[in-house]
Structure formats: structure tokens, C-alpha cells
Amino acid sequence: MNVPDTNLPRIIVIGGGFAGISFIKRLKGEKVQIVLFDRHNYHTFQPLLYQVSTGGLEPDSIAYPLRKIFRKHTDFHFRMAEVKHINTKENSISTSVGSLSFDYLVIATGTRTNYFSNENIAHYSMPMKTVPQALNIRSLILQNIEEADRAQSESERRRFLNFVIAGGGPTGVELSGALAEFRKGILENDYPELDEDEMEVHLIEGQDRVLPPMSEQVSKKAQRFLEKLGVKVHLSTLISDYDGTTVTTKDGKTFKTATFIWAAGVTGAPVEGINASAIVEKVNRYKVDHFNKIEDIDNVYALGDIALMTTEDYPKGHPQVAQPAIQQGKRLGKNFKKMLKGEKMEPFKYFDKGTMATVGRNKAVVDIGNLHFGGAIAWFLWMFVHLWFLVGFRNRVITFFNWTYNYINFDKAARLIIRPFKRN
Template sequence: MNIPKSNAPRIIVIGGGFGGVSLIKKLQKLEVQVVLFDRHNYHTFQPLLYQVSTAGLEPDSIAYPLRKIFRKNKDFHFRLAEVERVDTNVKEIYTSIGNLTYDYLVIATGTKTNYFGNQAIETNSMPMKTVPQALNIRSLMLQNIEEADITSDPEKRKRLLNFVVAGAGPTGVELAGALAEFRKGILEHDYPELEEEEMKVHLIEGADRVLPPMSETASKKAAKFLENLGVQLHLKTFITDYDGSIVTTKDGTTFETETFIWAAGVTGAPIGGIDGNSLIEKANRYKVDRTNKIEGLEAVYAIGDIALMETENFPKGHPQVAQPAIQQGSHLGKNFKKILEGKTPKPFVYLDKGSMATVGRNKAVVDFKKMHFAGAFAWFLWMFVHLWFLVGFRNRVITFFNWTYSYINYDRAARLIIRPFTKK
């Protein structure tokens, strides 16, 4: 692999998500060579993927070129490639474009969609973990509405306008709320032949409440917001099958739909070659110590969603959301200075900044320690936080403009079928 030689230690980072980007920003201050590998040439702001899938934002509003983020660092190198496996004995990684040795390796591969072993759901449902997947959902949603507008078959129209979302975590709640707002703000204006009531949005959750990771106060408020928007909630309901047109649940209930979105869980995305006691197979996460070093290995670290750090406050590891990844990446970057100087690195301490989810216009919930907010204030707080953490000034400006425009006009300007999607 053609990477310039350097007298500085080489740190390979796998994954340009929140953890990887946060880490490299700190490494830029050190005399090291950084090589970043990712399957995409951009960083994705995943919390806003649902807005791309529901025509609220264009994908370039939430994606930013990885090379551009670090272009001022002369010893930073990006390679667009799939990392296939690691050989920790010889300190070498094997990728789709060749092999490369490292002095230190940091795995920040995040998560992938968890189908819990259900092959039918994996084959036929719509996941939403990447920008291409979000665009697929957007295209399918708009294509199905277009087809419903011209069909004379009432049963087919009902199936095309029935939207089912599995999983009532933040992603599922936000997605269901956005679909309900699309129905309210767009359908009657763009499709006068369709009645607003014909479009149904179902949210299915196995737990007894929406937003299970958040407080009961937030769950109750979010459920009320969703119901006011017309979302039909199905709690304590487990999905067993989807054949491409019918969703079947454990109790025998069925939903006829052409749009079934799976947002019911994630699992770690480990790299080949690192297994055994280092990999907790049930969660697909690497067990790390308090400095994010993978237990049992030397010079190999894991941060973010792929890392499982057991602490007194988080015995099952930190939540698989952006903040732990950002904080672990930044902390490890600072620790590398100590490591390179032969000093003892400091243990990581997670600062819980709370959690939040939006349901729709002027509707959001926020948990911050023992305080809970809901409604318009929580919604504006949610917008501010998400704008703040977007990468790139341009992305912040464009996203803010789109949100302002949509707020004033009740519109979703990105409802374009750029790349038609065909179900398998």
C-alpha cells in the first residue's frame, strides 16, 4: 500500500465516525502519522439520517468529506477501503486495497443493524444506518405514494400508504414522527387525489413503552406527541416475519405494507482477526480497559460503540450513542501523548450529558440528570445541540436554513426521487 514513510509512529484508525474523528482531531497535535480507513469518504452525522429518509434534508447536509476535515495535517492519510482482518502478532491490517503495518491501532467501526438472526426481515426490510440506505427509504416512500396516487385498486393503495416502523428507540420515534408530519404537511397539497387519513404510520415496539432508554416521563410525553400526530403505537409487540408485503407479529397480528423500516436495534461491527476473550460475542463489542485498550492485546484500542468498558455506573458498557464515542476519542487522543512519552495514561470517565429525542415540530423530549423537558423548549434545545455537533460550517448553515424554511412553510423541500429504488 502506498503510504509515505515517516519517522513518526504510525497510528491506524479504522472508522471515520464520531469516535474516529474526535480521536484524530487530538492526534493532529502530536508528532505521529495517522492513517484513516473507511468504506465511505465522508463522515455521517447519523442522528439526522431520518431527516434524509423523510425528505427533510439533502444528504450533503449531514455528510462531510473526511479528507477535508484533516487536510491541514500533512501526515494524515485517508484510504477508501474495507478492512478485512487484523494480525496483531505482526501488527498488520489486511484491506481490500492491500496490507499495512502499524505501531498503534484504533478500532472505531461503530455498529451495524441487528436483525436478531431473522433472515426474512434482513432480506426484505429497509434498514437506516447509512446515507445510501436513507436515500433508499426516501425513494421508496415517494415511489409508493406516487403509485398509490394512480392505482385504482383500493387494497393496493392501502398497502402502499401503510408505513410500518419497527423499534421505538430514538431513531424509530423520530422517523415515525417525521412520516406523520409528512402526511400532515405534504400529502394533501402534492397529492389532492389522496386523503390524509389514507396514509397510516405504525410504530411497533417490544417493550412496554416508547424510548425505553430514556426516563418514563420522556416516554409518556413522546407517546402523547406521537398519538397526537396520528401515529399508531403497538407496544409489547414482537415482529416475527416480513415477506416483502406482510409484517407478522408474535401474537398473529399482520400489517400489509410495502414500506417496512427496521430500526429495532444495532450490534457491534467487529474486525476479523480479533476474537477469543477480547470479543464479547453476544454484543459484538471488544472488551476494553479504562484506557480503551482491548484486553489481552498490546497497542490495540477500541472506542465508541464497538468498545465495551465495564464501570460501576455502566456495568454493561456505555450507551451506543454519539457522546461516549466523542468523549472516548478525545480522551484517547490526549492519552496517546502520555503513551508516546512513556507515561501512564489516565482512565476514562464518561460525562453523561443527558439524552434527547424529537417527535416533530415543537415536540421533543430531553432528559438531563434529574431534570426532564418536553415540548417547544426541548425542541429548540434539540435543534441547537444537533447544529452544534454537525461537522462543517456549511452543513450547519444549510441545515439551519432548511429547518427554518420547513418551519415557516410546513414543507419538505428534498422530496426528490433521484435514484429510484427497487425492492429485491
């Protein structure tokens, strides 16, 4: 592989998500060589993917070139490639563009969509983990509305206007709210021949409330917000199948739909080669100690969603959201500085800054410690936090102006079918 030889310690990082970039940023100026691998040449701000899929933002508002993030770092190298295998005995990795040795390896590969072994759902449903997938959803939504506009029968029109989302976590709730607002703000203006009431948004959740990781208080508030927007919420309902036309649940419900979005679960995305005993099979996450080192391997670390660090407060591991990944990346970066100087490393301790989710215009919910609230204040707080953590000043400015425009005009400007979606 064409990476310069070096006498400095070589650190390979797999994954340019929150954890990977937070780790690398802390090593700026250190006498190390860093090689970052990712299948894409950009960092994705995943909390706002749903806005790309519903026409609120263009993808360049939430994506940022990885090379640009680290262009001021010395001896930093990026390779757009897929890492296929890790050899811990020879301290090397095999990728789609060649092999490379390392002194230290940091795995921050995140998660992938979990279909729970249902092949039909994996084939016919729409996942939303990447920018291309979000663009596919956007195209499919708009294509199906166009199909509804020229449908010959009422049943066919309703199938194209029926949107079903599996999973009542933050992604599902935010998608449902955005689609409901699309119906109220866009449909009657752009498609005057369609009846707004014919477009239905169904949110299906297996547990007895939406936003299960959040407090019961804000969960109930979020459900009220959704229902006020016209979303039909189905709780304690498990999906058994989707054949491309009909969603079937285990209790016998059926939903005729041409748009079925799967946001019902994720699983870790480990790389082949690490000893199976180091992986918790049920969740596909590497078992790590309090320094994020993978158990029984001296020079290999895991960060963020792929790392399972159990503590008294988090016996099942930290939540698979941005903040634990960012904080673990920062701490490991600081610990590498200490390690390279021969100093003692400090164990990671997660500081919970709270959880939030938005439902729609002036509607969001927030859990911060003992504070649980929702409404317009929560919504403005949600916007501020997400703008703050976006990578790149340009992205913050563009997103802010898009949100301001949407707020004033009740409009989503990015409702363009740039590349029509066709299922393979």
C-alpha cells in the same frame, strides 16, 4: 499499499465516525503518522439520517469529506477501503486495497443493523444506518405514494400508504413523527386525490414503552406526542416476519405494507482477526479496559459503539450513542499524547450530558440529570445541540436554513426521487 514510509509511530484508525475523528483531532501537531480507513470518504452525522430519509434534508447537509476535516494535519493519510483482517502478531491489517503495518491500531467501526437472524426481515425490510440506505428509504416512500396515487383498488392503495416502523428507540420515534408530519403537511397539497386518513404510520416496539433508555416520564410524553400526530403505537409487540407484503407479529397482528423500516436493533461491527475471547459475543463488542485498550493486546484500542467498557455506573457498557464515542475519542487522543511523552495515562470517565429525541414540530423530549421535560423548549434545545455538533460550518448553515424554511412553510423541500429504489 501506497502509504509513505515513516520513522514516526504509525497509528491506523479504522472508522471515520464520531469516535475516530474525535481521536484524530486530538493528535494534531503530534509527531506521528495517522492512516484512516473507511468504506466511505465522508463522515456521517447519523442522528439526522432520518431527516434525509423523510425529505427534510439532502445528504450533503449531514455528510462531510474526511479528507477535508484533516487537511491541515501533517502526515495524515486517508484510504477509502474495507479493512478485512487484523493480524495482531505481525501488527498489520489486510484491506480491500492492500496490507499495511502499524505501531498502534484504533478500531472505531461502530455498529451494523441487527436482524436477529431473521433472513426475511434482512432481505425485505429497509435499514437506516448509512446515507445510501437513507436515500433508499426516501425513494421508496415517495415511489410508494406515487403508486398509491394511481392504484386501482382501495386495498392496494392502502398497502402503499401504510408505513410500518419496527423499534421505538430514538430512530423509530423520530422517523414515525417525521412521516406523520409528511402526511399532514405534504400529502393533501401534492396528492389531492389521496385521502390523508388513508396514510397510516405504525410504530411497533417490543418493550412496554417507547424510548426505553430514557426516563419513564419523557417516554410517556413522547408517546402522547406521537399519538397526537396520528401515529399508531403498538407496545409489547414483537415482530416475527415480513415477506415483502405483510408484517406479522408474534401475537398474531398483521400489517399490509410496502414500506417496512427496521430500526429495532444494532450489533457491533468487529473486524476479523482479534482473539474471540476479546469479543462479547452477545453484542459483538470488544472488551476494553478503562484506557480503551482491548484486553490482552498491548497496542490495539477500540472506541465508541464497538467498545465495551464496564463500570459501576454502566455494568453493561456505555450507551451506543454519539457522546460516549466523542468523549472516548478525545480521552484516548489525550492519552496518546501522554504515552508518547512517557507520561501516565488517565482512565476514561463518561460524563452524561443527557439524552434527547425529537418527535416533530415543537415536540421533543429531554433527559438531563434530574430534569425531564418536553415540548417546544426541548425541541429548540434539540435543534441547537444537533446544529452545534454537525461537522462543518457550511453544513450548519444549510441545515439551519432548511429547518427554518420547513418550519415557516410546513414543507420538506428534498422530496425528490433522484435514484429509484429497486430491491435486488
